[in-house]
Amino acid sequence: MTDVPTPEAVSRPQSGNFSMLARHIAFGLFAVLIYLGPAPGQIFGSHSPWLREWVMFSGVGVGIPNGRFVVRHEDGAETMHTPLEAADIEQYPLILHYLFENRIFATEHFAHFAAPLCATAPETSSVRFEGAVGTRQGWQALKIENICASSEGEQP
Structure with a gap:
């Protein structure tokens, strides 16, 4: 019991x-x-x-492009590339704030971001970006023409 x-x-x-x-x-x-x-x-x-x-997550997307890079060849043909393809990386680093030096804070930084794409694009082609870039105030819509032309004269 x-x-x-x-x-x-x-x-x-x-x-x-x-x-x-x-x-x-x-x-x-x-x-x-x-x-x-x-x-x-x-x-x-x-x-x-x-x-x-x-x-929480303050500034995670700041400086990251969301859109496409378009290479217009001399014959008029266009090829489109993602931002990862343009920067020639497989993925963004897990901790963007500390490891990713290619973030875009001004329009002049597009040339540095897309330098691998500019290196492989023919001299007679033009590269442009259509999309948005993350800022502290939100996504800023941008359309940048002749990205590779602005990188000429820069020393790596």
Whole structure:
């Protein structure tokens, strides 16, 4: 036969219950603070160092082109290349901020980004970009003509 606890034993607080209850309350308050911390800045526009806003993945796509590079040959034929093909890389580095020096922050940086494509394109062809580049304010639509012509005279 199993021992069945009496109602008095069940209702009587045990010595560890208060510390466990305090931990649960502290955890709950901390979770609410983390979850609702950004609310004043997002809802009311008030910013505080005590209630930090969420800054997740800040700047991940900054300087990365999204579009196509088009090589127009002398005979009028066009070939299209992805940004990865233009830069002659298989994929972007996993940590762009530290390892990827070819990010585009100004239109002059397109020549450096597409240098491998410019090296393989015939002298009489023109290379242009149609698409957008990631900025801190969002994607900026761009159409750049004669990318390789702007890289002439640059020393690697």
